[in-house]
Amino acid sequence: MQERKTRMLGAAVLAGAAVLAAGSMTGQAQEGPRVFFVSPADGATVSSPVAFEFGSEGFSLLPVPEEVETPRWGVGHFHIGIATECLPAGEIIPQSAPWVHFGDGSAVFESLMPPGEHTFAVQLGDDEHRTIEGLCSTITVTVEE
Numbered sequence: 001m002q003e004r005k006t007r008m009l010g011a012a013v014l015a016g017a018a019v020l021a022a023g024s025m026t027g028q029a030q031e032g033p034r035v036f037f038v039s040p041a042d043g044a045t046v047s048s049p050v051a052f053e054f055g056s057e058g059f060s061l062l063p064v065p066e067e068v069e070t071p072r073w074g075v076g077h078f079h080i081g082i083a084t085e086c087l088p089a090g091e092i093i094p095q096s097a098p099w100v101h102f103g104d105g106s107a108v109f110e111s112l113m114p115p116g117e118h119t120f121a122v123q124l125g126d127d128e129h130r131t132i133e134g135l136c137s138t139i140t141v142t143v144e145e
């Protein structure tokens with residue numbers, strides 16, 4: 001009888017741990033999906049051509065289909081804004097400078113840049129290239145002579 005009680009207590013402790021784990025997972029989920037620069041780091045000094053790598057969490061990166069009837073939910077592709085800031089949510093990202101689309105689903109890019117301090121934006125767009133709330137981040141780097 002005593003042994004059984006101990007086992008039940010063990011189960012209760014495990015259940016408590018599971019609740020705690022679920023609680024911390026909920027905490028992560030509240031942060032939601034995000035996009036970011038894997039490199040360069042914000043504030044870094046780099047040489048030209050500048051090599052970029054984009055990253056994301058909580059979002060599927062897939063090539064844009066040839067024909068889009070309805071943009072797929074939770075799916076998008078990267079865009080880089082060169083020497084510019086994030087666009088507001090809900091806007092269509094222009095198919096022209098300073099924006100470059102990665103409709104093939106890629107996450108790397110190289111760009112020749114003049115020396116000086118430049119801001120870059122990585123912004124997610126859906127199949128219609130429309131920006132999504134919260135899915136953009138910027139870095140400012142210094143390109144050396």
Ligand SMILES: [Cu+2]
Nearest residue numbers: 101102125129
């Ligand atoms: Cu696009």
